[in-house]
Amino acid sequence: MLKLTKKADYGLIALKYLAEHPETPAVSAKDVADTYGIPPQLLAKVLQRLTKSGLLRSHAGMNGGYSLAQDARQISAYEVIHSIDGPFFITSCVKGAKPCELTPSCTVREPLARVNETIAGVLKSISIQDLAEQEPHTAAHGGDAQGLVSLSAHGTE
Amino acid sequence: MLKLTKKADYGLIALKYLAEHPETPAVSAKDVADTYGIPPQLLAKVLQRLTKSGLLRSHAGMNGGYSLAQDARQISAYEVIHSIDGPFFITSCVKGAKPCELTPSCTVREPLARVNETIAGVLKSISIQDLAEQEPHTAAHGGDAQGLVSLSAHGTE
DNA sequence: TCAGTATACGACCAATTATGTCGTGGTTTC
DNA sequence: GAAACCACGACATAATTGGTCGTATACTGA
Structure with a gap:
């Protein structure tokens, strides 16, 4: 249904939190979990994957915890989601494995693959830093998705 | 995990098929299902929803079936997906209902809501006609998402 | 008018995936 | 060495998806 998993959500929330507290040397999973009412062990696992x-x-031990390994500006939402949920693909078939048993089945696959790329591009253009700053002046920040998106709300529905 | 459901996939495939056979007055669900190896009853249900x-x-009865109610150019992928899977949202919380129990939980929500809109815009800019034509010269076709996307493959991964 | 083909729809089951928990072990600090 | 952490795999549970069945209804053509 085209929505993020909670894990990915949690991951983004946690990273955002870390980006907002650059002074603290390390923040424990429990700490973040408490703050946002997230199941601690689940968040822990998410953070572990982000660490890997x-x-x-x-950083283990007392007063241990997690800290950003990169600048918040360098970490994109894409990386986070990809790291937690694995490679996402709009269509179920495009996995490199077997192409849809039924041969002509995925005639829609190719155009949708491009949609997929576009979405990935959007996600790549959003950094954790962007999340931390409330105002989204977004885009024109980072990556390779130059001018691809203009995140202006055009509420068509 | 940010992927379409099979139902939505089936719906797109079927609509594409209809767009490719404009001469036939009506195509039965079984017909399409046979062609692509899709479970007939499931496809039927999908098509029923698209009809609603x-x-x-x-059109019931012998030689009955389904036909496009609008020009293939007027039907966007967004409409299809939305119609089948219901309103999709990147984040779980943005549903108008209750905003995430835990108050500050969704600080990431606002930026992601914009991502959501962007994706919706992309989907809205793709018409069934676009799917039917293999080459995606896409964009500059239809709707309100003018120039928002340039579906050129920029294989960043 | 009757048989055949089709949609319409609700209920239901099966499979997969997402979510969350438990237990155990290792590491660092005090 | 105890407390506070992370690391990780194995489960258990809940939710969603995918798919089936049965039945009712509508239309066509002989």
Whole structure:
């Protein structure tokens, strides 16, 4: 149904939190979980995966916890989501594995693959820093999705 | 995990098929299902929903079936997906209902809501006609998302 | 008018996935 | 060495998706 998992949500929330507290050397999972009412162990697991992906740095022991391994500006929402939920694809079939059993089945696949890329581009253009700052002047920040998106609300529905 | 449901996929495939056979007065669900190896009854239900949404026109009886109720150029992927899967939202909380129990929980919500709009815009800019034509010269076709997207493959991964 | 083909729709089951928990072990600090 | 952390795998549970069944209804053509 085209929505993020809670894990990804939690991950973004946590990273945003870390970006907002650059002074603190390390923030524990429990800390963040308490603040936002997130199940601690679940968040812990999410943060662990982000650590393995190199987005976070962990520190065990008392007063330990997590801290950003990169500048908040360098971490994109895409990386976070990808790291937590794995590679996402709009269509179910485009996985490199077997292409849809039924041969002509995925004639829609190709155009949708481009939609997929576009979405990925959007996500890549959003950094954790963007999340931390309330105002989204977004775009024109980072990456390779130059001018691809103008995040102006054009409430068509 | 940010992917379409099979139902939505089936719906798009079926509409594309209809767009490709404008001569046939009506195509039965079974017909399409056979062609693509889709469970007939499931597809039927999908098409029924699209009919209720006004995207399709149904005709019972022998030689009956479904036909596009609008020009293929007027039907966007967004409408199809929205009609089948209901309103999609990137974040779980933005539903108008209750805003996330835990108050500050969704600080990420606002920026992501804009991502959501962007994606919706992309989907709205893709018409069934676009799917039917293999080459995606896309955009500059239809709607209100003018120039918002340039669906050029920029394989960043 | 009757048989055949089709949609319409609700209820239901099965499979997958998402969400959350438990237990155990390792590491650092005090 | 105890307290406060992270790390990780195995479960258990809930929600969603995917798919089926049965029945009712509508239309066509002989």
